Amino acid sequence: MYRYDSYDQSIVDARVEEFRDQVQRRLTGALTEDQFKPLRLMNGLYLQLHAYMLRVAIPYGTLSGKQMRKLGEIAAKYDKGYGHFTTRQNLQYNWIKLADAPDILAELATVEMHAIQTSGNCIRNISSDQYAGVSADEVADPRPWAELLRQWSSFHPEFTYLPRKFKICVIASDDDRAAMKLHDIGLKLVSKDGVIGAEVYAGGGMGRTPMVAPQIRDFVPEEEIVSYLEACLRVYNRYGRRDNKYKARIKILVHEIGVEEYKRQVEEEFAHMRELGLNPPTEELDRIRAFFAAPAYETGLSEAIDRADPAFALWVDRQVAAHKAPGYAIVNISLKPLTGIPGDASAEQIELVATLAEQYSLDELRVTHAQNLVLPHVRKADLYAIWQKLDEAGLAEANLDLITDIIACPGLDYCALANARSIPLAQKIAQRFADAERQTELGELKLKISGCINACGHHHAGHIGILGVDRKGVENFQLLLGGSGAEDASLGQITGPGFSEDGVVDAIEKVTDIYLAERTDGERFLDTYRRIGMKPFKEAIYG
Amino acid sequence: MVEFLSFRDGEATQEPAVTVESFTGQSNSTAVRIEAGEDARELLPYLDRLSLVEVNFPAYGDGRGYSAARILRESGYQGELRAVGDVLVDQINAMRRCGFDSFHPAKPLDDAAVERALNRYADVYQKTIDGRQPVWAKRHPEKIDG
DSSP, X not given: OXXXXXXXXXXXXXXXXXXXXXXXXXXXXXXXXXXXXXXXXXXXXXXXXXXXXXXXXXXGGEEOHHHHHXXXXXXXXXXXXXXXXXXTSOEEEEEEOGGXXXXXXXXXXXXXXXXXXXXXXXBXXXXXXTTTTTOTTOSSOSHHHHHHHHHHHTTOSSSSSOSSOBOEEEEOSSSOSSOGGGSSEEEEEEEETTEEEEEEEESXXXXXXXXXXXXXXXXXXXXXXXXXXXXXXHHHHHHSOOSOGGGOSHHHHHHHHOHHHHHHHHHHHHHHHTTTTOSOOHHHHHHHHHHTSOOOOOSSOOOOOOOOSHHHHHHHHHXXXXXXXXXXXEEEEOOOOTTSOTTEEXXXXXXXXXXXXXXXXXXXXXXXTTSOEEXXXXXXXXXXXXXXXXXXXXXXXXXXXXXXXXXXXOGXXXXXXXXXXXXXXXXXXXXXXXXXXXXXXXXXXXXXXESSTTOTTOGGGSSEEEEEEEETTEEEEEEEESOBOSTTOXXXXXXXXXXXXXXXXXXXXXXXXXXXXXXXXXXXXXXXXXXXXXXXXXXXXXX | OBSOEEOXXXXXXXXXXXXXXXXXXXXXXXXXXXXXXXXXXXXXXXXXXXXXXXXXXXSTTOTHHHHHHHHHHHTTOOSEEEXXXXXXXXXXXXXXXXXXXXXXXXXXBOHHHHHHHHXXXXXXXXXXXXXXXXXXXXXXXXXXXO
16 A cells, blocks of 8 residues: 655645644634635535535545544544545545534544545546456556556646546556546556556546546556646646536537547647656656555465355355455445445444454455445455454445445435435335345346436446436436446436336336346346347336 | 735836737737636747736636646746736645746735745645656656756
8 A cells, every 4th residue: 555755744734734724714704605615625625504524535445444443533533423435435524513624634644644635626536446456357556556646636736726626537457347437537557568558538427418438548658647647637727618617527628629629639738748847757656556566465375265154155245356366355345234325334334344454454445436345355264254243233235236236425415416315215225125135136236326417426327327306396316227337338318207206216126127027148237228228118117 | 915926036027918919919019918718829939028928817716827827838938927816825836836926916915824825835746847846856866867
């Protein structure tokens, strides 16, 4: 894992003091809320329906046990005992007092964490693959690139007042577990003639105008990635729309001028910028890379897993993924208990996972964009002990990528923008499909719920997506089918008129019945939908 | 409170800045004002006779002027580069890093707050044209000097 040096620490410490000063000015009335807003928004502090929400950055979703423990302590001390893991691999506290915010940031800084640029029209936290470094199919660990870009984007003087927020994702596998093509810029590391570089995709995103990012370059060598991204951002900063915040994301620029024209402008700018010495020397990426070197895995470990306990065996089959090192496994911890809030964890649960990471996972854990957690380096021999501890803490749900592994935004229960409540709907769907055999029978089925058109719950990318809208003061839910955030990225299509909360649960059940009736061997829900199209589903729902 | 801030040696340019359109149309002016959305590169053929470029920020959140400033400096402009309009104390540091060396904000700034803002961060992560060594250069001095 990356560790701060004195430079990194001094920058984060300086930010804490700067924000303390800004909050002080607000509390004494020297700053009005209007003047304070842009300042707090640069630091992840939002005024929500009931309280302030603080969003903490978890760079590329990687954490140490100590960092995780600190997140739990903050939840207990300053929040109502909960943290909420987000679709951008971050953590949100929903019940923060403004006066406490500087102290929270100071506590985070003691474990090399911050909330820098977790909101505002700037480059946000860099996201990545939760299996980075441990999956067998990656060309390189993407996290050194993500860390390089974290540093480059932190307080970037030119790109702090962009037309709109800007999200970058870096992956390195053919399997896209991070929704790379739904980011403003997505990088996929590839190897060309033995040299590592990146394919670059630009202009993806969700929101009210969802787009899958087109490729704008098939290779940028690692030593030029910073100047290339400066060129991409400069074109966007200069020409992205600023007249309408709903048309201000880079996807609209790329769409309106066309991908070829955007590429041309970026190449022209890049030809200029690559000469300016903006790129760190290759030694810097090497320095960062050393922090992510593979840990010293034990050798000669047993591959055997004692499956005598059927509940454990079910969990292993669902939650455990293949690790590149013999005798090791990747453990996915579900934050989607059937009666809980998707992505929520209590202070005690956070503390437990911190301890498990330290004890069983070489002091490392990950957050996924699907709002779950991962222990990346677990000896197979330890799986049973881990499962028992998770089970005691209510964290042993076996539903990874199943219909109850729901992504949901906070919705109208918390969010000032929402039109509808996402969480109660997620719970109703989870209850309806609670039966383990039924879920397993349905197989991989990614269900995603957004409580408004801003699409924080990724509904466009759900195999089944739900969008909550307001229809004459009544919550109404539209149903979408056929989206995907993975390597086969696609956008879901609306089935037709919306439903009440109970109505949409019924409609989903009809949709899954059609799938079960129509699927051929080995087809996932998404495959069947793509083969037979919308019509049979529509007939079942509305017919 | 200060109404005008300069980091240049000597007097600030007094000549009133003209619009880009009238500047490129008449040959004797040496001061020009860029509005957000205007292309700074239109000025590149005239850099050696310019003594002042004003870049207007119609709203603090409109960041186009940061790119305009860097483009001018990257192209070798040495004259005064002045940020005008909705310029707030919390932005002065980033503006300095992009090459602005004078400021005429719509609302006066608190001197002490400006001083604090400019000295807050001892280290920076990016190379710009402000001459500050980014952290990566400090980490690898042998690569930068050699």
